[in-house]
Amino acid sequence: DIVMTQSPDSLAVSLGERATINCKSSQSVLYSSNNKNYLAWYQQKPGQPPKLLIYWASTRESGVPDRFSGSGSETDFTLTISSLQAEDVAVYYCQQYYSTPFTFGPGTKVDIK
Amino acid sequence: EVQLVESGGGLGQPGRSLRLSCAASGFTFNDYAMHWVRQAPGKGLEWVSGISWNSGSIGYADSVKGRFTISRDNAKNSLYLQMNSLRADDTALYYCAKAKGDYGDPLDYWGQGTLVTVSS
Numbered sequence: 001d002i003v004m005t006q007s008p009d010s011l012a013v014s015l016g017e018r019a020t021i022n023c024k025s026s027q028s029v030l031y032s033s034n035n036k037n038y039l040a041w042y043q044q045k046p047g048q049p050p051k052l053l054i055y056w057a058s059t060r061e062s063g064v065p066d067r068f069s070g071s072g073s074e075t076d077f078t079l080t081i082s083s084l085q086a087e088d089v090a091v092y093y094c095q096q097y098y099s100t101p102f103t104f105g106p107g108t109k110v111d112i113k
Numbered sequence: 114e115v116q117l118v119e120s121g122g123g124l125g126q127p128g129r130s131l132r133l134s135c136a137a138s139g140f141t142f143n144d145y146a147m148h149w150v151r152q153a154p155g156k157g158l159e160w161v162s163g164i165s166w167n168s169g170s171i172g173y174a175d176s177v178k179g180r181f182t183i184s185r186d187n188a189k190n191s192l193y194l195q196m197n198s199l200r201a202d203d204t205a206l207y208y209c210a211k212a213k214g215d216y217g218d219p220l221d222y223w224g225q226g227t228l229v230t231v232s233s
Binding site for chain 2: 001038040042044049050051052055061091093095097098100101102103104105106107
């Protein structure tokens with residue numbers, strides 16, 4: 001099974017500042033035949049189901065603000081919120097969908113400083 | 114508008130069974146893979162099981178393999194999770210989620226979840 005880890009566990013950022021979350025997979029999630037990284041990012045606010053933000057490591061889901069961006073390849077990935085807004089307070093999860101079981105990272109809680 | 118509505122949760126006794134259902138609407142159900150994801154109280158997300166559009170690809174988390182069975186009825190636009198030999202650590206909010214396309218695609222729509230509590 002592919003193990004997903006995230007860092008930090010939590011972070012507090014001032015409004016308008018940058019927030020960076022890291023995700024690492026225990027093995028590569030890059031599929032060589034199509035050169036796609038099978039890595040997604042989700043946002044979960046309290047009392048709500050998760051929301052898809054980013055897939056294929058860097059493709060923004062429709063309707064997601066462009067302050068959210070994803071980068072990385074193979075085993076190391078980053079979610080960046082370029083200018084943190086109050087509504088971005090949430091827990092963020094990465095997930096690999098390269099191979100079953102499609103494991104999630106443990107989550108990173110983002111708060112306002 | 115895509116809607117996913119889970120049902121069937123509740124109190125289950127250890128060792129007994131429960132069957133979850135997910136009613137889908139607002140999209141062509143038989144074109145998409147579907148998944149179950151759970152979240153224990155105050156914990157993170159755990160992928161439980163997934164099924165391709167034609168049931169040709171099915172997968173399970175190690176923690177439920179041999180106890181849970183995923184299935185779908187495309188004629189009824191419904192997804193199911195048969196949960197047998199329930200354990201206390203199966204207690205969680207169970208989400209039904211739609212894949213963007215095939216089995217190995219991210220999850221773009223989620224239901225509100227149905228709560229399963231396993232306790233004697």
